[in-house]
Amino acid sequence: MKLQQLRYIAEVVKHNLNVSSTAENLYTSQPGISKQVRMLEDELGIQIFGRSGKHLTHVTPAGQQVIDIANDILSKVESIKKVSEEYTKPNQGELNIATTDTQARYALPQIIREFIKRYPKVNLHMHQGTPSQISEQAARGDADFAIATEGMHLYTDLIMLPCYHWNRSIVVTRDHPLAKITKPSIEDLAQYPLVTYVFGFDKASEIEKSFKRANLDPRVVFSATSADVLKTYVRLGLGVGVIASMAIDANIDKDLVAIDASHLFAHSTTKIGFRRGSFLRGYMYDFMLHFAPHLSRDVVEKAVALRDQQLIDEMFASMTLPIR
Amino acid sequence: MKLQQLRYIAEVVKHNLNVSSTAENLYTSQPGISKQVRMLEDELGIQIFGRSGKHLTHVTPAGQQVIDIANDILSKVESIKKVSEEYTKPNQGELNIATTDTQARYALPQIIREFIKRYPKVNLHMHQGTPSQISEQAARGDADFAIATEGMHLYTDLIMLPCYHWNRSIVVTRDHPLAKITKPSIEDLAQYPLVTYVFGFDKASEIEKSFKRANLDPRVVFSATSADVLKTYVRLGLGVGVIASMAIDANIDKDLVAIDASHLFAHSTTKIGFRRGSFLRGYMYDFMLHFAPHLSRDVVEKAVALRDQQLIDEMFASMTLPIR
DNA sequence: GGAATTTACGCAACTCGTAAGCATT
DNA sequence: AATGCTTACGAGTTGCGTAAATTCC
Numbered sequence: 001m002k003l004q005q006l007r008y009i010a011e012v013v014k015h016n017l018n019v020s021s022t023a024e025n026l027y028t029s030q031p032g033i034s035k036q037v038r039m040l041e042d043e044l045g046i047q048i049f050g051r052s053g054k055h056l057t058h059v060t061p062a063g064q065q066v067i068d069i070a071n072d073i074l075s076k077v078e079s080i081k082k083v084s085e086e087y088t089k090p091n092q093g094e095l096n097i098a099t100t101d102t103q104a105r106y107a108l109p110q111i112i113r114e115f116i117k118r119y120p121k122v123n124l125h126m127h128q129g130t131p132s133q134i135s136e137q138a139a140r141g142d143a144d145f146a147i148a149t150e151g152m153h154l155y156t157d158l159i160m161l162p163c164y165h166w167n168r169s170i171v172v173t174r175d176h177p178l179a180k181i182t183k184p185s186i187e188d189l190a191q192y193p194l195v196t197y198v199f200g201f202d203k204a205s206e207i208e209k210s211f212k213r214a215n216l217d218p219r220v221v222f223s224a225t226s227a228d229v230l231k232t233y234v235r236l237g238l239g240v241g242v243i244a245s246m247a248i249d250a251n252i253d254k255d256l257v258a259i260d261a262s263h264l265f266a267h268s269t270t271k272i273g274f275r276r277g278s279f280l281r282g283y284m285y286d287f288m289l290h291f292a293p294h295l296s297r298d299v300v301e302k303a304v305a306l307r308d309q310q311l312i313d314e315m316f317a318s319m320t321l322p323i324r
Numbered sequence: 325m326k327l328q329q330l331r332y333i334a335e336v337v338k339h340n341l342n343v344s345s346t347a348e349n350l351y352t353s354q355p356g357i358s359k360q361v362r363m364l365e366d367e368l369g370i371q372i373f374g375r376s377g378k379h380l381t382h383v384t385p386a387g388q389q390v391i392d393i394a395n396d397i398l399s400k401v402e403s404i405k406k407v408s409e410e411y412t413k414p415n416q417g418e419l420n421i422a423t424t425d426t427q428a429r430y431a432l433p434q435i436i437r438e439f440i441k442r443y444p445k446v447n448l449h450m451h452q453g454t455p456s457q458i459s460e461q462a463a464r465g466d467a468d469f470a471i472a473t474e475g476m477h478l479y480t481d482l483i484m485l486p487c488y489h490w491n492r493s494i495v496v497t498r499d500h501p502l503a504k505i506t507k508p509s510i511e512d513l514a515q516y517p518l519v520t521y522v523f524g525f526d527k528a529s530e531i532e533k534s535f536k537r538a539n540l541d542p543r544v545v546f547s548a549t550s551a552d553v554l555k556t557y558v559r560l561g562l563g564v565g566v567i568a569s570m571a572i573d574a575n576i577d578k579d580l581v582a583i584d585a586s587h588l589f590a591h592s593t594t595k596i597g598f599r600r601g602s603f604l605r606g607y608m609y610d611f612m613l614h615f616a617p618h619l620s621r622d623v624v625e626k627a628v629a630l631r632d633q634q635l636i637d638e639m640f641a642s643m644t645l646p647i648r
Numbered sequence: 649g650g651a652a653t654t655t656a657c658g659c660a661a662c663t664c665g666t667a668a669g670c671a672t673t
Numbered sequence: 674a675a676t677g678c679t680t681a682c683g684a685g686t687t688g689c690g691t692a693a694a695t696t697c698c
Contacts, residue, residue: 001327001401001404001405002326002327002663003325003326003327004663018677019677019678020676020677020678028664028665029664029665029666030677030678030679031664031665031666031667031678031679031680031681032663032664032665034677034678034679035663035664035679035680036663036664038679044404044405044408044412045408045409045411045412046408046411046412051678052671052672053670053671053672053678054670054671054672054677054678054679055671055672055673055676055677055678056677056678062407062408062410062411065407065603066404066407066408069400069403069404069407069603070404072400072601073397073400073401073404076393076396076397076400077325077397079393080325080368080390080393080394080397081325081368083386083389083390083393084368084369084370084386084390085369086386087369087370087386088368088369088370156629277396279389279393305480306632307631307632308630308631308632308635310635311632311634311635326688328688342652343652343653344651344652344653352689352690353689353690353691354652354653355653355654355655355656355689355690355691356688356689356690358653358654359654359655359688359689360688360689362654375653376697377653377695377696377697378652378653378654378695378696378697379652379653379696379697379698380652380653
């Protein structure tokens with residue numbers, strides 16, 4: 001068994017069992033991969049991939065187990081490399097952050113600006129996507145961190161640490177009736193069509209909950225993943241925006257009126273997640289500390305040692321998190 | 325980075341940094357290992373081993389981290405092999421059990437006899453040692469299971485599942501004064517010199533606790549790790565034996581009187597431990613089930629999924645375990 | 649001086665790439 | 674017919690063993 005063979009089968013799976021495109025992606029030849037895959041199968045005495053003739057059609061049950069472990073191994077191989085780089089070039093390396101549009105646009109810029117100043121030799125890559133894409137990237141090891149508010153809890157391979165709470169605001173044009181109400185009720189809001197985040201994407205659930213509690217049925221006429229897009233459609237008069245408060249810029253959004261809605265909707269919590277068992281570089285700890293000041297190295301290491309997500313949640317339940 | 329290189333550094337550490345003996349043990353040449361070790365160090369750009377001239381003297385901090393991860397990787401490589409063997413030869417393989425003398429002698433024989441009958445093609449190996457040796461063997465992957473009563477809690481790499489409770493008996497010769505008392509008190513017992521298990525070895529702690537609680541100071545004149553040895557010295561009149569009840573055989577020990585001491589000492593719990601993250605063969609689940617009937621595959625898998633030892637302990641706290 | 653590691657060298661094995669053959673969609 | 678996997682073969686590399694040199698205790 002060779003590490004390359006494990007790399008090959010893992011990559012083949014990631015390329016939907018297409019060996020040719022896998023080879024292209026790895027800058028190697030297709031026959032080379034084919035051969036190594038079959039050699040591994042021969043050595044283990046099992047089929048990892050099901051075949052119809054010469055085509056790979058599916059992953060066998062045994063194969064799936066092997067691939068899961070192989071990914072674990074490959075991730076640990078990366079950890080070894082990171083360990084050595086931590087000693088050879090402590091302030092140099094990669095930082096891959098997978099996050100949602102809102103975080104990338106409003107929560108992260110200041111942090112990242114400081115981070116780049118502090119670690120000019122660390123190459124920073126931002127990956128945007130839906131919460132589930134983000135979580136998977138982190139769980140697969142394609143990203144060091146996943147930063148999102150929802151949808152990460154499904155991945156047991158991720159350790160998630162709460163970073164900050166945030167509330168929503170109601171956003172309307174200056175001439176909208178709601179603009180004159182300083183503290184609108186949920187019933188007030190229910191009278192108007194809504195413009196808010198895509199359900200299941202970021203945080204629609206908290207909004208739905210509040211309406212359900214009041215036995216109301218919100219009418220979402222437009223949803224998107226990006227606060228900027230939402231604001232644009234609020235400006236077009238499509239409806240009333242319900243948007244993360246941090247996404248409102250007093251300078252840029254002068255033409256809009258933002259009304260705090262923390263009395264209507266429970267706060268949400270943005271979390272940072274990383275792969276269980278992955279080695280964290282010094283600058284990664286530092287990044288977390290600057291993103292969420294309560295996440296000191298000690299705290300993070302303690303949380304990791306707890307292993308169980310529920311215990312981690314309990315650990316932070318007693319801590320007061322910043323509110324943005 | 326090659327798997328062999330990781331294997332080599334791990335083995336060199338296990339052989340106290342003696343490359344020659346490592347080579348001998350791996351049936352390969354000493355220069356081969358030396359070279360691969362240095363090639364890995366060159367690739368990573370760090371020293372794994374500290375050297376004084378040509379001799380390896382110690383493991384560097386960076387090296388220790390690398391070695392820890394390497395052991396993880398190697399253990400997962402073994403898991404892949406086990407997975408494939410589970411499909412190719414489901415009733416064939418190895419079972420390495422590390423345990424204490426008492427377990428091997430009194431608790432396991434019946435289980436193992438049945439197991440061998442059930443799985444004639446599984447090669448069974450028993451490793452005896454102190455609880456800490458046992459735990460380390462399991463944590464290192466040298467043994468599939470560690471079975472012991474104490475000393476395993478220190479190894480966070482081990483998942484431990486409680487198997488059964490057991491009590492102690494007072495063992496004396498027929499002519500001893502205590503032989504006539506059916507339910508001796510702790511004060512009765514304190515009048516005589518004791519013969520019991522080595523402290524820190526198996527379970528002396530519970531005995532000490534009971535005496536301390538009564539403000540008494542037990543006088544242990546002889547201690548050993550094996551119940552058979554203890555009985556021998558009881559026969560010599562050295563003192564009163566305090567021995568696991570299961571270690572008393574009504575047939576063999578006719579010349580001795582055994583008095584149940586469950587009212588004097590709290591019961592102890594024997595646990596079975598295995599390495600976190602290791603793949604368990606079907607027959608391993610079966611072994612656990614027969615050793616401790618409450619440890620069905622479902623229960624074990626649920627416990628493993630909990631990850632945290634404390635949560636596992638809580639899970640079993642509500643279950644009633646067998647008493648032996 | 650003895651034990652242990654490094655260096656040097658040569659053989660065998662292996663990985664990988666190209667090109668041709670063949671099955672599947 | 675096109676796409677994609679397998680077989681075949683050759684070149685370059687690498688892993689490993691033996692023997693000699695070197696260093697440490």
